[in-house]
Amino acid sequence: MTTISQTAVGADVRPASKSKARNLSLDRARTFLTVVVLLHHAVIPYTYFGHTDPTEWIGFDLIVLANDSFFMAMFFFLSGLFVWPGLGHKTPLTFIRDRLLRLGLPFAVCALTLIPLAYYALALQGGSDLTFSAFWWKTVTVGPWPSGPVWFVWVLLAFDITACLLYRVSSTLVFPINRISQLGFNEPWRFWLLLWIVSEIAYIPMLIHYGVNHWFELGPFSVQASRVLLYASYFFIGAGVGCASISTGVLSADGQLPKSRWNWLFVTLIPYVGMWCMIYVKREILGNPPVLPWWYHSIYGSFFVLYSASIMLTILAFFLHSKAPGPTLLDRMQGEAYGMFLVHYPIVLWIQYLMFDASLPAIVKATIAFVLTMILSWAATAALRKIPGATRVL
Numbered sequence: 564m565t566t567i568s569q570t571a572v573g574a575d576v577r578p579a580s581k582s583k584a585r586n587l588s589l590d591r592a593r594t595f596l597t598v599v600v601l602l603h604h605a606v607i608p609y610t611y612f613g614h615t616d617p618t619e620w621i622g623f624d625l626i627v628l629a630n631d632s633f634f635m636a637m638f639f640f641l642s643g644l645f646v647w648p649g650l651g652h653k654t655p656l657t658f659i660r661d662r663l664l665r666l667g668l669p670f671a672v673c674a675l676t677l678i679p680l681a682y683y684a685l686a687l688q689g690g691s692d693l694t695f696s697a698f699w700w701k702t703v704t705v706g707p708w709p710s711g712p713v714w715f716v717w718v719l720l721a722f723d724i725t726a727c728l729l730y731r732v733s734s735t736l737v738f739p740i741n742r743i744s745q746l747g748f749n750e751p752w753r754f755w756l757l758l759w760i761v762s763e764i765a766y767i768p769m770l771i772h773y774g775v776n777h778w779f780e781l782g783p784f785s786v787q788a789s790r791v792l793l794y795a796s797y798f799f800i801g802a803g804v805g806c807a808s809i810s811t812g813v814l815s816a817d818g819q820l821p822k823s824r825w826n827w828l829f830v831t832l833i834p835y836v837g838m839w840c841m842i843y844v845k846r847e848i849l850g851n852p853p854v855l856p857w858w859y860h861s862i863y864g865s866f867f868v869l870y871s872a873s874i875m876l877t878i879l880a881f882f883l884h885s886k887a888p889g890p891t892l893l894d895r896m897q898g899e900a901y902g903m904f905l906v907h908y909p910i911v912l913w914i915q916y917l918m919f920d921a922s923l924p925a926i927v928k929a930t931i932a933f934v935l936t937m938i939l940s941w942a943a944t945a946a947l948r949k950i951p952g953a954t955r956v957l
Contacts, residue, residue: 677905
């Protein structure tokens with residue numbers, strides 16, 4: 564405990580070890596998030612939010628709101644955990660080269676092939692009579708050129724490059740965050756408070772100014788305007804947690820966070836219910852106006868960031884507590900998880916397109932879409948990883 568208390572008061576923050584040992588709990592959490600992404604896209608057409616299918620089920624609205632309000636921010640947090648040690652062990656050019664190979668190349672390939680293929684299914688569903696070649700050419704020359712879920716990849720690359728530049732300015736820049744993480748070993752609420760306050764500052768003003776539907780777009784490079792600073796804050800807070808030993812901070816398996824996991828689950832439910840109350844206000848009291856008042860964005864946004872911070876810590880708490888020796892299903896999927904994230908979108912959209920006219924309940928359609936997307940994206944990634952050199956990218 565001596566090391567923890569000294570670090571907590573700022574006496575010393577030692578760089579994370581160069582060891583390549585995997586953190587099983589964090590690996591499982593990251594793979595779990597990939598499964599959540601696939602589930603999210605499998606059920607969206609059958610919700611009030613997405614409703615691009617004749618059938619719907621209110622239970623899927625509960626899932627979509629829960630997912631959309633946290634999972635991409637958590638992806639950025641988990642990605643940030645390992646960026647500072649990587650910067651300390653590589654030259655800037657090597658780090659950026661590796662990131663371009665791991666992130667830039669997949670984004671370019673997906674933006675030019677898989678994403679147009681995915682959106683072609685939606686175009687056909689909407690009655691388009693274009694051939695795929697004509698649709699592809701229109702997409703890349705005239706637009707719009709949506710990036711689908713792979714927008715995350717180019718934004719993560721931008722954050723990595725920014726982190727590289729900041730590391731060259733000061734390698735100790737994120738150490739104050741780590742000190743709060745160390746305090747979180749015994750009192751995780753301190754770290755939760757940091758996450759909440761920073762999220763409020765990063766998100767609420769952007770939400771009031773841009774609303775929820777505006778995206779910054781340049782060709783396939785797009786990101787939701789109101790959330791870009793929120794994602795950046797999660798990424799760099801993650802970098803602060805990971806810049807020194809994770810095992811003595813808030814994410815320690817021996818700390819208070821996993822011990823209080825059920826308390827955190829209860830905390831998470833409060834802002835989640837609050838978001839639904841505000842959705843009721845928007846629909847039934849305000850009449851679903853195209854432009855919402857600033858006070859609405861402020862209240863809803865506060866529930867949003869509280870929920871996002873709380874559910875992330877809840878999920879991590881349960882995975883840190885788990886003592887499953889493995890290999891679990893998540894362990895078996897871990898090597899292909901990134902590839903599944905990249906390739907799943909055209910698979911799920913084409914499955915949904917083929918089922919569009921089927922007289923099946925929404926639950927049945929969503930279950931088929933989810934299971935087939937899991938199987939096919941996993942198989943496709945496993946096949947791609949057999950290509951020589953592919954494992955350096957996927």
